[in-house]
Amino acid sequence: DHRDLHSFPTRRSSDLIPREILFGNPERANTQISPDGKYLSYLAADDKGVLQVWIRNRDKDDARKITNDPKRGIRQYYWAYDNKHLLYMQDIGGDENFHLFAVDIATGTTRELTPFEGVRVQGVDLDEKFPNTVALQMNQRNKQVFDLHKLDLTTGKIELVEQNPGNILGYILDHDMQPRAAVSMNPMDGSQTLMVREKPGAEWKKFRTWPSEEQGSAIGFTADNQGLWVIANHNSNAMRLLKADIPTGKEEVIAEDPEFDISGAFIDNKRKIPLAVAFEKARTEWKILDNSIQEDFKILSTLRRGDFNITSKTLDEQTWIVAFDTDDGPATSYLYDRGSKKATFLHSNNSKLEKVKLAQMEPIEYKAQDGLLIRGYLTLPVGVEPKNLPMVLLVHGGPWARDSWGYDSLAQFLANRGYAVLQVNFRGSTGYGKQFLNAGNREWAGKMHQDLLDGVDYVVGKGYVNPKKVAIMGGSYGGYATLVGLTFTPDKFACGVDIVGPSNIVTLLKSIPPYWAPLKVIFTKRVGDLEKEESFLKE
Numbered sequence: 001d002h003r004d005l006h007s008f009p010t011r012r013s014s015d016l017i018p019r020e021i022l023f024g025n026p027e028r029a030n031t032q033i034s035p036d037g038k039y040l041s042y043l044a045a046d047d048k049g050v051l052q053v054w055i056r057n058r059d060k061d062d063a064r065k066i067t068n069d070p071k072r073g074i075r076q077y078y079w080a081y082d083n084k085h086l087l088y089m090q091d092i093g094g095d096e097n098f099h100l101f102a103v104d105i106a107t108g109t110t111r112e113l114t115p116f117e118g119v120r121v122q123g124v125d126l127d128e129k130f131p132n133t134v135a136l137q138m139n140q141r142n143k144q145v146f147d148l149h150k151l152d153l154t155t156g157k158i159e160l161v162e163q164n165p166g167n168i169l170g171y172i173l174d175h176d177m178q179p180r181a182a183v184s185m186n187p188m189d190g191s192q193t194l195m196v197r198e199k200p201g202a203e204w205k206k207f208r209t210w211p212s213e214e215q216g217s218a219i220g221f222t223a224d225n226q227g228l229w230v231i232a233n234h235n236s237n238a239m240r241l242l243k244a245d246i247p248t249g250k251e252e253v254i255a256e257d258p259e260f261d262i263s264g265a266f267i268d269n270k271r272k273i274p275l276a277v278a279f280e281k282a283r284t285e286w287k288i289l290d291n292s293i294q295e296d297f298k299i300l301s302t303l304r305r306g307d308f309n310i311t312s313k314t315l316d317e318q319t320w321i322v323a324f325d326t327d328d329g330p331a332t333s334y335l336y337d338r339g340s341k342k343a344t345f346l347h348s349n350n351s352k353l354e355k356v357k358l359a360q361m362e363p364i365e366y367k368a369q370d371g372l373l374i375r376g377y378l379t380l381p382v383g384v385e386p387k388n389l390p391m392v393l394l395v396h397g398g399p400w401a402r403d404s405w406g407y408d409s410l411a412q413f414l415a416n417r418g419y420a421v422l423q424v425n426f427r428g429s430t431g432y433g434k435q436f437l438n439a440g441n442r443e444w445a446g447k448m449h450q451d452l453l454d455g456v457d458y459v460v461g462k463g464y465v466n467p468k469k470v471a472i473m474g475g476s477y478g479g480y481a482t483l484v485g486l487t488f489t490p491d492k493f494a495c496g497v498d499i500v501g502p503s504n505i506v507t508l509l510k511s512i513p514p515y516w517a518p519l520k521v522i523f524t525k526r527v528g529d530l531e532k533e534e535s536f537l538k539e
Contacts, residue, residue, distance in 0.1 A: 019413065021356065022416075023409055025049060026044075026349040027044060027045075029331075038057065041079070043073075050071065052065050053067045053077050058335075066086065080131065080153060081315070082131040085105065085153055087134065116140050120515060121137070123137035129176075132154055134150070136148075141163070144166070146168075147160060147163050168182050172219075174225045181218050187520070190211075190212030195207060208230075216234065221272065222243070226246055228246065238261045240255060240257075240262060241253075255287050260280065263284070275288070275292065304326075306329075306406075308322050317338070318337070327405060330348040331348065357382050359379045359381060359416070368447075368451050387463055392471045398428075399440065402429040403423040424451060445484045449485070452485070473499070475500055480503070505527060509530045
């Protein structure tokens, strides 16, 4: 209908932000400082557009590229505590079998430390007391389980430390780099158990079991190796920080919120204590636990608009790399000196974004059809009256994940083209406590989808959006939700974009890779039982 097209906002080509600026490689990303504070490192593209690791002296502009990944680009890397090596992970062609590599920063020589075909490395762990050692978990012996190994950085020798009996999801090392805690899964009911032992080689003992409706994990040992810092939601709705004493089994609550999960903890590596915890509400909010950082956090909170996070620090805890995220601009990095209380701007991850007008992301909340409070974000195009707009419902993947406040390249692309963008943390999304998470169980194409529809109605009811011009779009679970939207509720959506979304839950569950096998029971609990309920899944 030619007349209908006039309800779309008109945009001059000069207003359009080129896709390369929104979706291209960052100019600099993942900035880190070496443990001794001498070097800064970051990811940046080489002359072929491939992300590599670059390093420079802290006080000089002498950046040099020290990796030569040929195709995929590097995403995750770590400083070794010897201050001589950088470690990075890479797979082949996206097969997700990540291998570990080491680069000598003096010579630029790269070594592949785990050259085993079809093997995946995960759970890399480093400790300042053992600067030459890397702990890692690897499924070399059995593709379904990950054994714990230690690797000597000098010789490259790999030693098996702990053979996984088949049900261990991960090991937690104490400050002597010994596996003294582990999380196991019961494949029958999906429960997880935190196991501990008093010394290396001793018998494992059950410390705490979480049924499939609850979650928990240990994030590290206390300084004396006799306690664990635990984030879990037993005896509470939301994930909270606990100090658990191993000999007695007693637990002390350190930080909690009745409705929001702890989303991260900032740990003092010298004293082995949590200094602050973050709660991701509409925005990130920090709760300070130790007065030593009170002034530092106050300074950082007023430095610029955005939410900050300490992403790297020196071994003496005196110098931090602080990253700021904002919704209408690029991420930025600062070097913060705790002695002088001075923050020095390093760089943004994309200076071109500073020269264009980006939209702001507004937190919203509404009641779902059954009364459950749903939260999300609405991004409205800049310079256009927020009335009768076309809208894209942008659905997050997971589904056990969430949308967050901050820069979103896809939302900005759509808003720049004149669309309102709605992002909904439907039931089953994480971060809002276990009641909200479990409300999504067995609700694929059910109440999880209804939450999305209710979100559309909420925005339409505000007058912002033309109900005849709503698209649905997303990747992974968001792609599945797109197909559900177009199939089950076709009158609600004018069109959809499905990005790598599963179209059939039965074939999805049959295609789970071997190393996901211990987690298969989670899909059974949260989606449906492939063995017993195929007809339900087909619905």
